[in-house]
Amino acid sequence: xxxxxxxxxxxxxxxxxxxxxxxxxxxxxxxxxxxxxxxxxxxxxxxxxxxxxxxxxxxxxxxxxxxxxxxxxxxxxxxxxxxxxxxxxxxxxxxxxxxxxxxxxxxxxxxxxxxxxxxxxxxxxxxxxxxxxxxxxxxxxxxxxxxxxxxxxxxxxxxxxxxx
Amino acid sequence: xxxxxxxxxxxxxxxxxxxxxxxxxxxxxxxxxxxxxxxxxxxxxxxxxxxxxxxxxxxxxxxxxxxxxxxxxxxxxxxxxxxxxxxxxxxxxxxxxxxxxxxxxxxxxxxxxxxxxxxxxxxxxxxxxxxxxxxxxxxxxxxxxxxxxxxxxxxxxxxxxxxx
DNA sequence: GTCTTGCCTCAAGTCCACTTCAGGTCAAGA
DNA sequence: TCTTGACCTGAAGTGGACTTGAGGCAAGAC
Numbered sequence: 001x002x003x004x005x006x007x008x009x010x011x012x013x014x015x016x017x018x019x020x021x022x023x024x025x026x027x028x029x030x031x032x033x034x035x036x037x038x039x040x041x042x043x044x045x046x047x048x049x050x051x052x053x054x055x056x057x058x059x060x061x062x063x064x065x066x067x068x069x070x071x072x073x074x075x076x077x078x079x080x081x082x083x084x085x086x087x088x089x090x091x092x093x094x095x096x097x098x099x100x101x102x103x104x105x106x107x108x109x110x111x112x113x114x115x116x117x118x119x120x121x122x123x124x125x126x127x128x129x130x131x132x133x134x135x136x137x138x139x140x141x142x143x144x145x146x147x148x149x150x151x152x153x154x155x156x157x158x159x160x161x162x163x164x
Numbered sequence: 165x166x167x168x169x170x171x172x173x174x175x176x177x178x179x180x181x182x183x184x185x186x187x188x189x190x191x192x193x194x195x196x197x198x199x200x201x202x203x204x205x206x207x208x209x210x211x212x213x214x215x216x217x218x219x220x221x222x223x224x225x226x227x228x229x230x231x232x233x234x235x236x237x238x239x240x241x242x243x244x245x246x247x248x249x250x251x252x253x254x255x256x257x258x259x260x261x262x263x264x265x266x267x268x269x270x271x272x273x274x275x276x277x278x279x280x281x282x283x284x285x286x287x288x289x290x291x292x293x294x295x296x297x298x299x300x301x302x303x304x305x306x307x308x309x310x311x312x313x314x315x316x317x318x319x320x321x322x323x324x325x326x327x328x
Numbered sequence: 329g330t331c332t333t334g335c336c337t338c339a340a341g342t343c344c345a346c347t348t349c350a351g352g353t354c355a356a357g358a
Numbered sequence: 359t360c361t362t363g364a365c366c367t368g369a370a371g372t373g374g375a376c377t378t379g380a381g382g383c384a385a386g387a388c
Binding site: 091101102 | 259261266268269
Binding site: 016 | 344345346347348353354355
């Protein structure tokens, strides 16, 4: 079978039905409709979803991901090379993120003995040497890797929770 | 002068006036009031704010930070050692975050040649070997280090925007 | 005396990535 | 025929960390 129902896609991808509808509304995936109005997704949506999740893991927002996806060739099925091109810039981004975290950690190591936490000098409270704030609600670093996934009850393919 | 107005604190800390009020409401900082009802902060609030920002950068939520702050000694001014104790556990957290990002990057390196992005096997779309989703809205990694600070117009001490 | 500035409170809005809900349609099986 | 289950839509809710807005008080400059 070439086309999948939204339920199939959800089951196979682990992406919730509601999220799939949301992605369609946001233009991240496309689908056909049956005469009755039900969505029918091509198999290729699975790889697309995979890309979306990977991109989110690298820290991209949905608008950014949509932009990236928009550069895929129309007309033909994207090749491995296409996907690789898209994710090519991620490495640099990850490297940056890692570097920033390391800087923070090293700042911590330096500060931990003195407990300085100076607003203007401490690299912990002030990474990247900026003197002021980073703006409203800007949390710079990982919202928490080790945090247990928000356990909503939607769980289609959800693990019990890693409880790291 | 021993006590600072909320405006002074905002100017010196780079934390917005509205955020300071919010922090007070949430019990993260305390202050006295003038007869007219205006807040007067002790100088020590600056270090406290510094700690709050640093903790946010490590990925703590405000409730977590409040808990941490609650363990500071009452009665006496916190010493460098007190602050150091508080931030002592951050190192492990940062190490974890760094490790997770490195894993993702290495997964990227492995995947980038093949463009696989397999939902079940790719370490990029599926870090930490979990087969399903991580649940609703769970973005695992940095919401974006390199992202330009949300340029709201509140800008009290805000930089023009690094435009990375 | 009035203007401006800085502060106050409380309520509601913002952003992101969704989820949840209410109410309805459609096709297949008992 | 009735029921069940999967699907549909549009609107509203969620959480975290704030910001913004409306409406008002108090002190210093002119």
